[in-house]
Amino acid sequence: MSELRGACIIGQSGGPTSVINASAQGAIQAALKADCITRVLGAAHGIKGVLEDKLYDMGQESPEELELLQNTPSSALGSCRYKLADPDQDDTDYQRILEIFQKYDVRYFFYNGGNDSMDTCNKISKYMQKVGYECRIMGIPKTIDNDLNGTDHCPGFASAAKYIATSCMEVWHDAHVYDTGMVTVIEIMGRHAGWLAGSAALATWAGFGPDLVYLPEVDFDMEKFIADVQAIYDKTGKCMVAVSEGIHYADGSFVSEAKTSATDGFGHAQLGGLATMLAEVIKQKTGAKVRGIELSLLQRCGAHLASHTDIEEAKMAGRVAVEAAVAGNTDKMVAFQCTRDGGKYECKTVLEPLDIVANFEKKVPREWINAEGNGVEQAFIDYVLPLIQGEPERPKEHALPRFAKLNKVLTTDL
Structure with a gap:
């Protein structure tokens, strides 16, 4: 597939987690390194920031502060819970999104969230295909509820x-x-x-x-x-x-x-x-x-008890989303495929179609819950235990956590 040059927008949506900013870090750093991505923009409060033309120029942030994102809880760019209408019934929001994409020559869109966020991602992707605007759109998984379909587990x-x-x-x-x-x-x-x-x-x-x-x-x-x-x-x-x-x-x-x-x-x-x-x-x-x-x-938001495994996988999800889009992929979500054979845990990324991810909930298998319905079986423990491993090194000042302090320079102020 031919190279696609243009800006990208990275947004966060839904309830925050202690590692969602690690995914943002992975995506932002990868996008800043990509030669075909001409500008890296962060959406203020998710898709609402796109609709309201409130976008941060992430190139104005210091590399040191971006590095601190991996240990910073909550959503550094701001989040939202905003449901896009069915575009066949009301395409007002989609027209506005297209207008903003065209204004900044956005050719890459990365949305980090859970079930409803993947629905947003899917709708925008399908609309851009329908109107013929070339833009590669990727979902980055996030939810502490772990109920996102198509992936072994979710960052957070x-x-x-x-x-x-x-x-x-x-x-x-x-x-x-x-x-x-x-x-x-x-x-x-x-x-x-x-x-x-x-x-x-x-x-x-x-x-x-x-x-x-x-x-x-x-x-x-x-x-x-x-x-x-x-x-x-x-x-x-x-x-x-x-x-x-x-x-x-x-x-x-x-x-x-x-x-x-x-x-x-x-x-x-x-x-x-x-x-x-x-x-x-x-x-x-x-x-x-x-x-x-x-x-x-x-x-x-308890980042002081975050799993090092979780942080590293969250960063990986963000980075892979950008690398996959640059390589020509679109309309996908980064997912995890994991093995736990013989007590050895391995995790790799795959790409799943947004269609099978959006609006489907993954629940705990009934066989992992005891017959009485008041406890879980060993299979549940074996599933979760590898995911919580590792203690991250956390920068501190005066014995308190040193979290990222972003400049958040709006494009409209440049």
């Missing part, structure tokens, strides 16, 4: 899993300080897929973790839940429970009391309050002292 998941497992081990020790009875309920992120909640079982595998783990892949039964907790509490005087925020009853309704409080830009329920609600139920039924804990945003 491993670090969140490591944070959850570590936090559960620490809470376990705190909950066992006194010789009085206590039940602890820990609420973990995950709307429809239980990868994160299941990761709490790593703490149990290590010797200090939840007695019970509930994932949304199995319908929740409140009476059985109470009986499970009561049985362990009666036996040991303690019980620790990990629950996914998205656990639901057989009719599909969320157990969370906050299920109807709000929705995000894509119509997903904003969940929360589950740990508090379950703690109150257990307290009333058992009379035990109960504590409800919600890990909340700490799961996705």
Whole structure:
């Protein structure tokens, strides 16, 4: 395929992770080195930055600050939750995107996000093909939920899993300080897929973790839940429970009391309050002292517990997206293919069509969840354990993390 010269735009979308900036670093550094990419632009707050012509000139950033991105949590360029309409029904946004692409001669577009972000990427790609504007478009995977189809796992998941497992081990020790009875309920992120909640079982595998783990892949039964907790509490005087925020009853309704409080830009329920609600139920039924804990945003921004493996793979995903596009690929997402044979972990990248990635959710296999639906099997542990390995070297100043400080020079100011 002939060389395609032009500028590129790199955007971040959806919920941030502790390593999404590592992917941005990989993509930005690779793009700055590519001779055929004439200018590297960062979209302020994802696709909204493109629509609003708010683009950062990444060539104005110092190499030293870009290098610090790999250890900087959250989304350095800013994120958004913005759903593009079906272009056959309303192509207003797409016309605007095309206008901006033409204004800056953008021939490469890289979008870093999860399920909904890949939907955005796919729609833009198909529209540009339809109108005949040559632009190579690549998706870079990201989501702590690990529910993105077509890839073994997602950058961001491993670090969140490591944070959850570590936090559960620490809470376990705190909950066992006194010789009085206590039940602890820990609420973990995950709307429809239980990868994160299941990761709490790593703490149990290590010797200090939840007695019970509930994932949304199995319908929740409140009476059985109470009986499970009561049985362990009666036996040991303690019980620790990990629950996914998205656990639901057989009719599909969320157990969370906050299920109807709000929705995000894509119509997903904003969940929360589950740990508090379950703690109150257990307290009333058992009379035990109960504590409800919600890990909340700490799961996705706890960069101090990031996995080195996760960081390196996140950078690789960003770099490969650029290299693949320069080589002539488009309409794809970078995905991971991994082997764990004999305890040896290997990860390589492949390219998957955006069509099979967008709007499909990958859930925990039922056979990886125990028959009772209140824990995970060894296969789950074997899957996650290699992903959380390694401790990154983190620059510090005054004993505090030194995060990247970008100039964020807008193209409109140059």
